Amino acid sequence: MSLANTTIKTFPMGGVHPEENKITASIPIKKLAIPEEVIIPISQHIGAPAKPVVEQREKVKVGQVIARSEGFVSANIHATISGTVTKIDKVIDATGYKRDAIIIKAGKDGEEWDEQIDLSEVLVKTISLQREEIIKKIADAGIVGLGGATFPSHVKLSVPKGKKADCLIINGVECEPFLTSDHRLMLEKGEEIVVGTRILMIALGVEQAIIGIENNKPDAIEKMSSLIHGENGISVQPLKVQYPQGGEKQLIKAVLNREVPSGGLPIDVGVVVHNVGTAFAVYEAVQKNKPLIERVVTVTGKDVKEPANFWVRIGTPISELVEAAGGIPENTGKVISGGPMMGKALNTLEVPVSKGTSGILLVPNEEAKRGHMKVCIRCTRCVTVCPMGLEPYLLMTLTQKELFDRLEKEKALDCIECGSCSFTCPSDRPLLDYIRLGKRTVTSIIKARKN
């Protein structure tokens, strides 16, 4: 194997190594049939929900804007199939709450595309646009961080005044067990990802880009390394498998050995991190005029009959995806949107796929329930595995005792909610549950103090 960079790096502090279970790593991405109806939530990103700009019974084409972003931190929403808007209604989405969504019923085959979109498979390598135009296109295309955080990408690309980016990191880590969507995307759309990376480099005005990939994906490392041959400034960095390496702060530490200051953003150390999926979406938006209307979703689980990776139109009900993977196994006790470490458990299969859905994990009954909580034996495992150098046991106790001033001093807000503490606790204590609660309260206290 010829690697561009042979030293294998990782972040130095904390971390766990859950069973990888990448069942679908060798299964090529299949295209999922166009669903009869899509449910497109107007809030699929961090920030203000988009505002619907279509009426009931209006005909829409694939790629047409159906909800416009409201404010800077927000993202456009596009029709993902052609057809008729049946209604705008409250539907349960991945947050577990009913929220506004636009429901489109497919007309004919649902494949009537907006004329602007280039549907050819030809790889367009030449980047003709300038920085501002690129950012505008990315914003128009409604691209958000596809790793799961769903932060609007154009916001990340607009470097605030006084800050300067000098390095772009493309996140191909995929440290969550089970998920393989990024892995497959790198194998199948590597060329596009490299072009997307170039575009992002221009948008940021940086000379250097590093693609970070964990070394449990040697084929992806090899493929990306061969593709970047002759590309100035882009390199591939193999990383030792360790969760949560996909977290921005951990990835930056691992790749560049820079530490994002407490309470700061990656840009504070001159870095911007984008997911490989985002890089691909950026390629499609800038070179092909294609907005973010589909993504790769891994459907997996130990008892799933045909686990696979799918190209899925956003808004497709998860039940259809599960059907395409051989149906829901009898003993399914839990359905998770995302990975098992940070994903959200769903309360119904009618939830639609959104921009941030990287995988659907079906957990059998016997693994669905948590262990019974026991007393803390102070074994220090949570402290050892915390990648942020926090003391989860203490944060939980402080939250339970409502000592929020101390909680703030103990840097509770630095917690990235990776779940390593709860994962490792031998007493099955729900550490992260309470830390989240504490963070929430501390945030509101700080907000109240500012006013």
Place this chain on the structure above:
Amino acid sequence: MSTQFLTVSPSPHIHSGESVQRLMYGVIIAMVPAFAVSLYVFGIGALYVTTLAVISCAGFEYLLVRFVLKREPTIMDGSAIITGILLAFNVPSNLPWWAIVMGSFVAIGFGKIAFGGLGNNPFNPALVGRVFLLISFPVPMTSWPVPIDSRMQLMDATTGATPLGFIKEGLSAGVPIAELIEKVPSHMNLFLGVMGGSVGEISAIALIIGFVYMLWKKIVTWHTPMAMLGVMALFTGILWMINPEKNMDPAFHLLSGGALLGAFFMVTDYVTSPMTTRGMLIYGAGIGFLTVIIRVFGSYPEGVSFAILIMNGFVPLMNKYIKPKRFGEVKNG
């Protein structure tokens, strides 16, 4: 699917599979080699003391948790069994039964349940029991049966002193150290465990095997034991270099007495040791330092128990002020 409800819970949705029970039983397995050696050296006395201590500790734990704390007893988590074994490991193999039962009661009752049960006790329960016995009944607690010869006797075995005690007495009586050294077991015997002492503390090699097992199973980390033994070696080494006429060499100090048992099985006790790596190092170093102070300058020949209990008292303070290195701590402060 339609009849079955999905489970919803906050992330993470998987667990490492580690449990208190598994950790505790891992520790118990790690103590097997030491126990085997003591069976060989002390014979049925070791078996008798250990069994009685385990049964009474588990029994008291059950009764006290049920009727004093009014909770569902969790004997099966193994922590009371460990306390029992550790208590037995820390007493001579010819200790009368009433002393063992009393020690178990103090260990579980005052060392653990009085503070609210598992996870809340600031002091190592087994050591609380041991020190209680040592102070209350110094004679039976310091007359150890002679190794090997008295294997098949239970109570009235011929007794002798531990190497540490022997040296201490000799030195205070003004006997030159060279004479004393001839009479204590060789380093090899100390290493293998052919010497007088408490049930579990004698065999260095068995304890090391147990410790390596715990390291391999990731039950404990190396920090505390290594800090403790390192400081002990350093400190006794300095004393030895200054005056080899009066002081024993570091190897003797490490291999004799309860140093290794304490370092591997007692300072690594989860509940009573600090929560951060830095804290663990300081805690271990403190114990090593105090042990040598007590051994060399104090009136007791052995100081591991006291040193651990004293440092236990500092653990809450360490947890409060010694913090792990936070990610992204601003360097310019």
Place this chain on the structure above:
Amino acid sequence: MSPTILFTVGTITILGFLAAAILYFIASKFKVYEDPKIDEVEASLPNTNCGGCGHPGCRAFAEACVKASDLSDLHCPVGGNDTMKKVASLLGMEVEERDPYVAVVRCSGSFEYRQKVNVYDGSPNCTIAHTLYGGDTGCQYGCLGFGECVDACDFQAMYMDEKTGLPVVIQDKCTACNACVKACPRNILELRPMGRKNRRIFVSCINQDKGGAAKKACEVACTGCSKCESECKYDAITIQNYLAYIDPEKCKLCRKCAPVCKSNSILEINFPPRKEESEKPEREKRERPERRAAETDTAVMEQEGEVNVIAMVQKANEESDNQGSSENKEIL
């Protein structure tokens, strides 16, 4: 006496005087003047330090009272009018009487009326469940049932009813301190005026879903059908987001709204039983008593008289309170 003893006694005495002098000097030099009235006012307060007045503790409230030019903005909900009158007379000011308030639970979605649709397996804490998702029933507004309000109550005025899974407020113990209202992540609890003869009417639901969806999730959900709105002569009822709200300021307790509510979302508290029961449609006559009995003990009172209620309250409060037998207890 030996000179040693004399010397010792002498030194100690001198030292004592010296220390006393230093203390006296410091005490007079650094004296902070505090209005003695503050202590007086504080003494007349309940000293529960519940924070219901909006001040951090009774002392702070007393300071605020002494500083204030009039007492119109200051009110101790725990002590009520009696305490405020005492405070006013201490300070030589006037105070207006205020209606006493009481907390009410605006959710009737008991186990019986609100079917579970999934299993919650997180920590038993309302806020954690609320942050995670809509809850284990179809209603994303209703009570989650982990009793954070009960935990927040400093006066043992609340308990969780195991049969319904809903919190219950004991009227006579509730001081309207607002702690439960703040504790509830879903804003289900509300402080409402105690009402004339302790009678009050309110919509016991905060579901803002459309009628069909609300009904599907919970049998007793307000569907926003606006029947009550048109029935009310005093404009006390408004419908917003498919949810009715009765303004306690405008409500005249005429009881016209409750019978028209198809889903029994409107609760009447402490009213005598209805006489015109026979005139009502067959369905309601059958359902109403069942629902009320299952959920609020008030209904039992309506049906079977007061004795029963007291017995039930006693049973519920066995541990926390033993003197309740003679009091007129009411459970919301």
